[in-house]
């Protein structure tokens with residue numbers, strides 16, 4: 001897997017998936033695998049576009065689930081070709097919808113895959129519809145746990161905070177968290 005900062009990667013074609021991806025939990029894994037299968041179908045590289053730190057860690061001081069080296073390792077294991085780690089700070093977060101779309105144009109996405117309710121750009125003003133106007137954007141269905149609740153990084157952070165470690169592992173789909181945060 002090759003790693004870039006934002007505005008560095010240029011590709012003739014790609015399939016792209018975007019998000020904070022803190023934890024690379026079962027929802028993230030399903031989304032990345034779907035994007036990977038589409039990339040294989042078109043015989044183009046898969047690009048994961050993610051943020052360092054995750055916006056909720058930056059804005060809301062939430063605890064980080066996955067360090068940068070762990071995230072890299074998990075993405076590599078999922079067969080990702082390229083990852084963009086955009087340095088997320090006040091300046092980056094003030095970019096407008098069109099700036100972000102212009103940057104994505106550098107990798108010529110055949111398809112963009114995100115999860116339900118994905119948003120981006122200053123004040124979270126960009127929507128899946130904006131991505132779909134510029135490219136072809138698809139929404140992966142929400143992955144839930146067996147009880148029906150949607151899996152999210154926020155939920156896993158809450159479970160860990162309440163020492164519900166086994167449940168957190170089941171939503172993460174692995175227990176490496178224990179090895180790295182013991």
Ligand SMILES: Cc1cc2nc3c(=O)[nH]c(=O)nc-3n(C[C@H](O)[C@H](O)[C@H](O)COP(=O)(O)O)c2cc1C
Nearest residue numbers: 019020021055093095100118119120121122123124
């Ligand atoms: C250019 C850009 C600017 C953003 N600015 C903000 C912001 O001002 N406030 C905010 O809470 N999130 C901001 N975000 C984060 C997004 O709203 C969102 O959390 C991020 O794209 C990850 O999506 P996900 O949480 O569905 O993975 C920004 C994202 C991008 C790409």
Ligand SMILES: Nc1ncnc2c1ncn2[C@@H]1O[C@H](COP(=O)(O)OP(=O)(O)OP(=O)(O)O)[C@@H](O)[C@H]1O
Nearest residue numbers: 019020021022027114115116142143151152153154
């Ligand atoms: N349960 C899920 N099923 C399918 N897609 C998901 C799921 N959770 C997140 N995604 C998608 O994965 C990408 C990364 O999401 P993000 O990192 O915001 O996840 P999150 O778990 O909702 O995080 P947080 O709880 O911190 O907001 C986004 O495109 C998002 O829409």
